[in-house]
Amino acid sequence: MTDRPTVWEEMPRINRDLLSPLQTTTWTYYLWVGVLSCFVAAGAGAWTYQIQTGIGQTDLHHPIFWGSYIASFVYWIGVSHSGTFISGVLRLTNAEWRRPVTRIAELMTVVALLVTALFVFYHLGRVWRFYYLIPYPNQRELWPNFRSPLMWDATAIFTYATASTIYIYLPLIPDFALARDRIHGWRKTVYRWLAIGWHGSQAQWRTLETAIRIITPLIVMVMISVHSIVGFDFSMALVPAWHSTIFAPYFVVGAVHSGLAMVLIGLYVLRKVYHLHNYVRTEHFEKLGKLLLVTTLVLAYMYFAEQLTIWYGKVPDHIAVQNSLLYGSYAVPFWFMVSCIYVVPLLTLVWPRFRQWPVGLMMVGLIINLGMYIERMLIIVPPLAHPRLSFQWDEYFPSLIELAILVGTLALALLLYSLAVKFVPVISIWEEKLGKKHAQEH
Amino acid sequence: MPKNTETADRQVVLGLFDPAIALPPVLDQIRRQGIPDILMEILSPLPLESSLLNKPVRIPLHRLTIIGGIVGIGIGLFFAAGTALLYPLMTGGKPIVSIPVVGIISYETMMLMAIVVTFFAAAIKIAFVQQSGLRNDPRIDEGSVGLSIQVGNDTAKAHSIFRLLQKAGASEVEIRTIAGNLRTVERC
Numbered sequence: 001m002t003d004r005p006t007v008w009e010e011m012p013r014i015n016r017d018l019l020s021p022l023q024t025t026t027w028t029y030y031l032w033v034g035v036l037s038c039f040v041a042a043g044a045g046a047w048t049y050q051i052q053t054g055i056g057q058t059d060l061h062h063p064i065f066w067g068s069y070i071a072s073f074v075y076w077i078g079v080s081h082s083g084t085f086i087s088g089v090l091r092l093t094n095a096e097w098r099r100p101v102t103r104i105a106e107l108m109t110v111v112a113l114l115v116t117a118l119f120v121f122y123h124l125g126r127v128w129r130f131y132y133l134i135p136y137p138n139q140r141e142l143w144p145n146f147r148s149p150l151m152w153d154a155t156a157i158f159t160y161a162t163a164s165t166i167y168i169y170l171p172l173i174p175d176f177a178l179a180r181d182r183i184h185g186w187r188k189t190v191y192r193w194l195a196i197g198w199h200g201s202q203a204q205w206r207t208l209e210t211a212i213r214i215i216t217p218l219i220v221m222v223m224i225s226v227h228s229i230v231g232f233d234f235s236m237a238l239v240p241a242w243h244s245t246i247f248a249p250y251f252v253v254g255a256v257h258s259g260l261a262m263v264l265i266g267l268y269v270l271r272k273v274y275h276l277h278n279y280v281r282t283e284h285f286e287k288l289g290k291l292l293l294v295t296t297l298v299l300a301y302m303y304f305a306e307q308l309t310i311w312y313g314k315v316p317d318h319i320a321v322q323n324s325l326l327y328g329s330y331a332v333p334f335w336f337m338v339s340c341i342y343v344v345p346l347l348t349l350v351w352p353r354f355r356q357w358p359v360g361l362m363m364v365g366l367i368i369n370l371g372m373y374i375e376r377m378l379i380i381v382p383p384l385a386h387p388r389l390s391f392q393w394d395e396y397f398p399s400l401i402e403l404a405i406l407v408g409t410l411a412l413a414l415l416l417y418s419l420a421v422k423f424v425p426v427i428s429i430w431e432e433k434l435g436k437k438h439a440q441e442h
Numbered sequence: 443m444p445k446n447t448e449t450a451d452r453q454v455v456l457g458l459f460d461p462a463i464a465l466p467p468v469l470d471q472i473r474r475q476g477i478p479d480i481l482m483e484i485l486s487p488l489p490l491e492s493s494l495l496n497k498p499v500r501i502p503l504h505r506l507t508i509i510g511g512i513v514g515i516g517i518g519l520f521f522a523a524g525t526a527l528l529y530p531l532m533t534g535g536k537p538i539v540s541i542p543v544v545g546i547i548s549y550e551t552m553m554l555m556a557i558v559v560t561f562f563a564a565a566i567k568i569a570f571v572q573q574s575g576l577r578n579d580p581r582i583d584e585g586s587v588g589l590s591i592q593v594g595n596d597t598a599k600a601h602s603i604f605r606l607l608q609k610a611g612a613s614e615v616e617i618r619t620i621a622g623n624l625r626t627v628e629r630c
Binding site: 008009010011012015135143145146147151152155156158159162163166167169170173174177178180181182196197198199200201202203204205206207208209210211214215218219221222225229430433434437 | 460461462483484485486487488489490493494495497503504507521522525526529531533536540543546547549550551553554556557558560561563564565567568569570571578579580582583584585586588590
């Protein structure tokens with residue numbers, strides 16, 4: 001008999017550590033869930049009021065018919081790219097360091113997509129007629145117009161939501177089986193169903209690995225298409241400052257930028273709350289920091305190219321929008337946004353020492369997300385506020401009802417994530433073991 | 443041997459091994475006892491890098507993915523082109539069937555169906571893989587490798603395999619007898 005490989009000895013401890021968030025709950029968790037529930041209830045109340053009294057409760061008006069709901073929709077779709085990018089792209093490139101990070105990011109994807117769907121309904125106004133959007137033969141003689149980019153968007157997001165749920169579920173099957181054998185109560189029954197008879201046979205492992213290997217490149221392609229199509233929602237319209245060829249790739253990179261920043265926040269918080277320092281180490285923050293630096297540079301380059309083209313062309317309709325951003329009515333949020341998503345990350349993430357400071361990276365993640373949200377608003381509102389006929393120019397700021405719904409939805413996202421953490425191991429247990437095995441072998 | 447195997451007892455021998463023990467020689471010894479690979483299964487908490495058992499793969503998953511993708515293209519064509527032709531929406535300067543639109547919608551439905559079909563095929567394979575007598579053993583997830591052998595209702599063979607596994611260095615060996623829903627376990 002040869003020396004026993006260490007990873008096999010470590011397995012009981014890894015199981016215990018990574019299942020502990022599912023088994024132990026402190027009073028602070030209940031308090032956190034209680035506070036979030038209050039915010040969610042407030043948001044639900046605001047939405048109910050908007051449904052009762054009409055979409056006029058928002059500050060949406062001619063010519064600004066898209067506002068905070070659509071901006072939030074675009075923002076949350078962007079956040080949902082975190083899981084697919086980190087898990088999918090890093091899996092394709094065989095980046096071993098991804099293992100403790102993937103599940104945290106994949107959970108964000110699913111939660112963000114659930115929240116994204118809500119914004120469509122907020123924006124609908126007469127939400128009880130949502131079924132008009134579904135393509136099925138009906139007596140109303142209404143049929144969705146597939147020539148509209150909004151319909152492409154609906155199709156793409158439905159594909160992405162379905163695929164993301166599958167993509168998070170597949171690698172969870174062995175972990176559900178592990179939980180099934182170690183967790184009691186009502187959850188055991190649920191885990192038994194979700195584990196679909198997993199017992200770790202080589203045939204099962206082979207099937208699982210093949211399925212993940214097939215689905216990974218597909219979902220990465222879906223990820224790119226989804227945010228490109230969200231970009232097409234704008235660029236296909238002949239609205240000044242929207243009609244641009246760079247929008248699709250710009251939206252994809254922007255989505256990855258905000259997604260990575262959000263993962264840094266989640267990584268820091270979960271590591272601290274559940275004492276995952278042995279699994280989520282400084283090297284993970286450092287590598288995510290490097291990725292974030294790359295997305296910052298690419299995004300800055302694209303934004304510069306876009307703005308330079310508008311400025312040099314001096315097309316009056318387009319330059320009016322740009323002027324409103326640079327020194328007009330939107331200058332304050334514009335320059336704040338530029339600081340948040342370009343200046344601060346560039347000034348901090350270039351320093352290797354800073355990239356090894358988890359708290360600092362988490363703060364940069366927060367700043368980037370704040371900036372990206374404002375950026376989404378600035379993509380949507382100023383072009384709509386400056387139509388070609390200048391007598392129609394107007395301004396927009398979200399109403400209190402809109403703000404209440406936005407805050408309630410943010411609380412809902414946090415609540416769903418917090419609840420998910422109690423049901424799903426936040427680090428993929430078998431992939432973590434496999435990573436340790438690979439590390440020992442090489 | 444009774445003809446109706448549904449009502450007959452089935453026996454499964456399960457041996458738990460230290461991962462450091464090489465399994466190929468053990469598998470060879472079992473094969474020499476007349477047990478084909480199809481009746482053996484290796485259970486592990488991690489995917490093993492080499493395939494130790496020779497089992498035929500009936501339908502490769504990627505073929506189903508391709509079939510799903512083709513069906514998805516058909517669905518996309520139906521929605522984006524078919525319904526446009528069925529209910530033409532005349533818009534100035536725009537074709538009834540727009541090729542780029544058909545391409546975008548078909549791309550999305552192709553991806554959707556390819557992923558969904560792959561998932562269901564994989565889930566069905568995982569759920570219904572040769573599992574007669576196989577039960578999950580929590581000890582495997584704690585760092586052991588399990589070797590499970592189905593021996594039908596041949597008790598003598600079950601005990602022979604039992605001794606073979608003990609001799610090969612298994613830390614624990616047990617015979618599981620399954621009669622209908624009743625399971626009994628005999629451990630060493």
